[in-house]
């Protein structure tokens with residue numbers, strides 16, 4: 001019997017969040033590609049326990065990583081660092097059979113929560129898109145993965161992705177919010193957002209979901225800008241909008257103090273963004289760690305939260 005080692009009662013994150021008496025931090029990690037980097041990675045993860053995160057999420061296939069990497073790092077974060085771990089799972093190009101087998105493996109190592117995603121079509125190393133037809137796969141949208149998981153694996157807690165600055169493929173903000181709401185209606189019980197910089201976009205997302213009758217937790221994702229290069233990368237990756245206030249602060253910092261000053265300005269902006277998100281009612285903050293401890297520790301300290 002494969003489920004022998006699994007705890008009897010699943011620990012669903014949305015229920016934990018519902019019971020939380022104060023805002024929390026959670027962390028996103030990506031699995032190191034090279035096994036030689038794993039000890040350093042685990043050291044970083046252990047250092048970040050200092051901020052008492054409610055859970056850690058682990059990306060899946062993003063940036064060329066594999067599903068095995070995600071499984072291995074999920075297990076190590078859970079067993080060696082005592083994190084409550086929520087691995088990501090994408091369904092682009094996947095069969096129902098493969099998804100079921102993967103979920104069974106997760107249950108087998110005691111994982112109760114996943115972040116259910118569609119994912120993006122495959123890209124070549126030179127970042128050109130490979131010809132790809134959505135209709136060839138068994139899943140076309142994350143909502144279908146949510147339906148599949150909640151029907152077949154009802155004891156899993158399911159989070160989905162939301163986009164304060166609408167998803168780049170969404171034809172309008174309205175359509176974006178409707179499709180996001182559909183994932184929650186399909187059985188997801190919480191939402192984690194893409195990184196963004198304008199708090200008003202988060203407020204808009206939450207209020208539109210509330211007006212559709214959905215009151216599930218919406219956890220904003222925050223990433224401090226570390227350099228102009230990282231800013232360009234983020235903007236290209238997820239279509240986030242950059243407020244003029246942030247851009248001017250980064251430019252001024254660059255002129256006066258170069259790279260280090262830019263990093264400092266990014267941190268000050270992110271700390272202010274977190275304070276404003278919590279004041280707007282966010283239940284907690286999901287930090288995009290980029291597997292780096294120092295920036296996150298300094299950020300949380302700047303907010304006054306360690």
Ligand SMILES: Cc1cc2nc3c(=O)[nH]c(=O)nc-3n(C[C@H](O)[C@H](O)[C@H](O)COP(=O)(O)OP(=O)(O)OC[C@H]3O[C@@H](n4cnc5c(N)ncnc54)[C@H](O)[C@@H]3O)c2cc1C
Pocket residue numbers: 058059060061062063088089090115116117118119120140141142143161162167168169170171175176179180183192193194195221
């Ligand atoms: C918090 C977070 C974590 C992430 N982690 C990873 C990761 O680990 N690995 C990875 O590869 N990627 C990851 N991504 C990126 C994500 O896979 C991409 O943004 C992807 O393009 C969309 O995934 P989704 O789950 O939001 O898709 P969907 O919810 O399916 O939405 C994709 C697009 O389709 C539209 N849409 C949805 N349903 C319908 C419908 N029924 N009819 C018409 N249009 C529809 C939506 O409006 C949207 O524009 C992450 C994103 C976030 C926000």
